[in-house]
Amino acid sequence: MDWDKLRIFHAVADAGSLTHAGDVLHLSQSAVSRQIRALEDSLDTTLFHRHARGLILTEQGELLFDATQSMTKRLDAASARIRDSEEEVFGNLRVTTTIGFGSIWLAPRLPKLYANYPDISLDLMLEERVLDLPMREADVAIRMKEPSQADLVRKRLMDIRMQLYATPQYLQTNGTPTSAHDLGNHRLICQQVGATQVSAGATLVRELMTYDIGRTLTVNNYFGVLQSVLSDLGIGVLPDYLQQDFPNLIRVLPGVQSNDVPVFLAFPEELRGSRRIEAFRDFVVDEVVAYRKAQQGAAAS
Incomplete structure (x- = not known):
């Protein structure tokens, strides 16, 4: 042919x-x-x-x-x-992750990647749909669960939990709940239970809804939930990885949180040895290590 x-x-x-x-x-x-x-x-x-x-x-x-x-x-x-040379990192790299993680955690840290590798071109695909890595819909994925597809190189980066957050201004105006029963006096901002999200987050929302919460604002991704919380609209169900970049947010009801959600980085086996993949993986791992150290320091203080 x-x-x-x-x-x-x-x-x-x-x-x-x-x-x-x-x-x-x-x-x-x-x-x-x-x-x-x-x-x-x-x-x-x-x-x-x-x-x-x-x-x-x-x-x-x-x-x-x-x-x-x-x-x-x-x-x-x-x-x-x-095109990947032994010494240089350049060319296009397609990275997929969720809207929340990509916009809240990953994107603000990308200047460090570009500072080290100015010739790399990143195509950041933020969506809740799981793209098919073996079929090369993306080169690298950061997912909130372990990938089930075969022929993938995978690395567990960290664990996150869904927790409750609000702004100081909102709490000053509306009061701070001291128990889950008090949430009935507040607006809960979260994803709809049926929306594509980490299962632990959906489970937490279901549990919170048993407390007869009368006012809600549902958004289809965590970035939208965050923006709503920052606008003083209510108490939001959000991932704990935002704490470092949004230190003014106050955690509400510290005893209320989801189970651990594992975060994995994965890429096709056939791309093992790619300098661009290696550079991105090392960058993410370094940022996760720095994130964990900052978490430990905050917990100790």
Whole structure:
């Protein structure tokens, strides 16, 4: 099978248009069209349904597109490993983690990474959905549970707990609860129990809701919960890793917290030895060590 024709087919399938694919490939629409027809002839099948609004893959086209997607991801991985030199760290690195951890803990620490490796380009993908690392949807993941996928290198970074926080201004105005029963006099800010989140956080929210809390504000990620708490709207269920960067927040009801939530860093086995992966892993581990030391110092004082 002609590799060049497959490359053109993949671009057309991805763009859904001969014209757009031609722009990406720097080819004319007629040249792209000829290559697609030649590929269809060689396979003796139709790969696209042609409509006025664009091209739609046939069932046979979908099968071929799945294959070219896998090929493209494998080639990208090989290219990345080839570009990684023994001495330098550069190139694009796709990192996925949750919205809360990425925006509250990771992003504020990235200047240290860039200070050491100014030529690295980070693509930070913050979402609750677990991306498929073996299929190269991302290069590195930081997840709030141990990854279940095979062929991953994984490292447990730390444990976190969900706790209750509020601003001094909110507590001065509304009073400080002394027991969970007092939460009925406050607005609880949290994620909905059914939202994608760490299971320990959802369990804690369920427990709190048994105290007949009348006012709530639900947000679909912890960063939104944090912003709501900082706006003096109520008492929020938040991860304890925010304490160092938001020291003015006051922990409410110190005896109320979730079970431990493990935080793992993981990447595909095939990227073991990548200088970019190694640099990012070492940066995160160093920051976790500094975070733990600061936690211990605060606990001792």
